[in-house]
Amino acid sequence: MHVLITGANRGVGKALADLYRAAGSRVTGTARDGSAEITLDVTDAAAHRNMASALSGQPVDLLICNAGVYLDKGQKIEGYPAQMWADTFATNVTGVFLTVQALLPNLRAARGKVAIISSQMASHTRAPGGSYIYRASKAAALNLGRNLAADLAADGIAVGIYHPGWVQTDMGGGAADIGKDEAAAGLAARFADLSLETTGCFETWDGRAHPY
Numbered sequence: 001m002h003v004l005i006t007g008a009n010r011g012v013g014k015a016l017a018d019l020y021r022a023a024g025s026r027v028t029g030t031a032r033d034g035s036a037e038i039t040l041d042v043t044d045a046a047a048h049r050n051m052a053s054a055l056s057g058q059p060v061d062l063l064i065c066n067a068g069v070y071l072d073k074g075q076k077i078e079g080y081p082a083q084m085w086a087d088t089f090a091t092n093v094t095g096v097f098l099t100v101q102a103l104l105p106n107l108r109a110a111r112g113k114v115a116i117i118s119s120q121m122a123s124h125t126r127a128p129g130g131s132y133i134y135r136a137s138k139a140a141a142l143n144l145g146r147n148l149a150a151d152l153a154a155d156g157i158a159v160g161i162y163h164p165g166w167v168q169t170d171m172g173g174g175a176a177d178i179g180k181d182e183a184a185a186g187l188a189a190r191f192a193d194l195s196l197e198t199t200g201c202f203e204t205w206d207g208r209a210h211p212y
Contacts, residue, residue, distance in 0.1 A: 001025040002110070004060050006042055006099055007067030009035040012117070012164050015184035016064060028055070030067070042067045042095030043087075048102040059110035060103055062191060065096045066117045072133040085133050092137035096144060104155075111156035115191050116145040120163040120204070125211045142202060142212065149200035158199040162190055165205040178205075 003020045007013040008029025017036075020027045029036035030051070038054065040047050069091045071084050096116055100107075107114065120126055122138035145161035152159060165183045186205035194201070202210045 001061045002028065002059060003062045003064065004028045004030070004055075004103065004106075005064040005066055006030045006040065006095075009033065012180050012183050012187070013064075013066040015180040016066070016187065019181075019184050019188055028060075032067075040067075040099075042099055043090040045098060048098045052102040052105075055103070055106055057109075058106060059112065060106035061110045061112045062115065063100065063103055063107060063112065064115045064117070064191070065099055067095060067099075068092050068117065070131075070134045072131055075131075075133075080132055088133045088137045089140065092134075093140045093144060096141055100148060107152075107157050108155050113191060113194050114145075114148065114152070114157060114159040115187070115194065116141055116159065116161045117164055117187075118142045118145070118161045118202070120210060122161075122163075123202075123211055146200050146202075146212075153196055153199055156196065158194050158196050160190065160194040160198070160200075161202045162187060163202075163204045163210055 003025050005013050005017050005027065008017045009031035017027050017029050028038060030038045030040035032039065032041040038051050040051055069088055071088050072080055100114055118141045119138040121131065121135045122142040142161050145159050149159035164187055165178045183205050190203055190205065190207060202212055204210050
């Protein structure tokens with residue numbers, strides 16, 4: 001199985017890469033700092049074209065869109081500058097679409113799967129205030145995934161959207177609920193269960209359906 005993971009150099013992305021490699025899968029990781037197999041800034045259309053060229057003719061069984069940023073953590077209502085909105089959406093939403101778009105030939109060749117890492121913060125049922133940019137971007141990623149699921153079903157490509165849990169990473173912080181290895185194991189089980197029958201699902205790392 002060929003697995004491609006964006007943002008595979010740290011956190012949950014690295015834990016997923018390690019897990020799949022240990023299971024014998026071929027893993028292609030991306031990172032914007034050059035520390036993975038492919039250097040990819042997901043906001044850069046030219047970088048996506050370079051990745052597509054490098055992987056031409058190579059089927060991808062599972063694409064995990066994991067790269068993401070949380071730039072507005074701790075912002076006050078008087079903050080949230082316009083550029084922060086633009087930068088976050090460029091990574092968390094546009095970056096997901098550009099990755100799927102670039103790798104469509106590879107996914108079609110394998111009748112592969114797409115896993116989009118969103119967050120429970122995407123759900124309209126969780127709106128305690130704050131983190132406006134991150135919440136909005138993850139809601140947009142959820143909406144994107146649902147619509148991709150509808151359009152890609154004809155190609156045999158299933159799309160799932162996932163809450164990885166509150167994970168002890170640089171983004172989640174040390175007070176988070178679970179470790180990155182536990183999150184990765186749960187997510188991998190969810191990806192294995194993803195099919196055309198469940199395409200468009202929004203699930204938690206531990207297998208619960210999450211309200212939209």
